[in-house]
Amino acid sequence: MTTTEGLLVPPGHGRVVEAPAQHVTFKVTGSHSRMASTFEVIVPPGFDVGAHVHTRSEELFYVLEGEVDVLAFEPRVRTPDNWQRWESASGNRVVRATPGTVIVVPPGCPHAFANPTDTPAKMFFQASPPPDHERYFEELLEILQDGGPPDHEAIEALRAKYDIQQLTPLRHG
Numbered sequence: 326m327t328t329t330e331g332l333l334v335p336p337g338h339g340r341v342v343e344a345p346a347q348h349v350t351f352k353v354t355g356s357h358s359r360m361a362s363t364f365e366v367i368v369p370p371g372f373d374v375g376a377h378v379h380t381r382s383e384e385l386f387y388v389l390e391g392e393v394d395v396l397a398f399e400p401r402v403r404t405p406d407n408w409q410r411w412e413s414a415s416g417n418r419v420v421r422a423t424p425g426t427v428i429v430v431p432p433g434c435p436h437a438f439a440n441p442t443d444t445p446a447k448m449f450f451q452a453s454p455p456p457d458h459e460r461y462f463e464e465l466l467e468i469l470q471d472g473g474p475p476d477h478e479a480i481e482a483l484r485a486k487y488d489i490q491q492l493t494p495l496r497h498g
Contacts, residue, residue, distance in 0.1 A: 332357045339365065342463055344470040346372060346497035349462050355455030361385075362455040364462070368393055368446040369497070373439035376408035376492040377484070379432055383453045386428040386438065391446025395422045396437045397430050408437045408493045435492060461487040469497070 332353060339350040346369065353363035368391070376396060386395070396419050400411035409419050422428065422438075430436045440446045452458035461483065468479050475495060484491050 342466045344466040346469045354459050361451045361453035362459050364450045366448045366450050368440040370440055370443050371498050373496040374437055375495040376435050376437040378435045378490045379488050381432055381488050383432055384430040385451040387449040388422045388424050388426045389447040389449055391444050392442050393422050393438045393440050393446045394419050395428050397428050399435055403492055457487050
């Protein structure tokens, strides 16, 4: 049976998954859309997702509140420690994204975001195809929810499972 009803998610609604390092509200999931999963993500001060790349996923980020440093290009050299200093062959560098900034990341494009400020940032985040990022967020937050140092081996295995090649470390706090 085909439904003819859309989905309306009011402000402040959606399923929340939360850990000390991250707060994610699921707005649209694979059960509602064949196109993309959509989330509202609060990026706490000091959080750095680390540079990474997907072979299948396409992502879109829209900064709603606060500021985040973002990367969305192939660098001349993929140094394993600090993506904030990367530069592309055409001269692109990391950008401080403010409210209203849109970042589109095609498959195969290294990307990262970090909150270097002392204020939380909020982003609208869309990942296609669904539901890989939904499952990834759920499982990542299970790993991070104890509040201690992240279990890097568990995160590495999880990222491999969901088509995420980690290029620089995930950091929080």
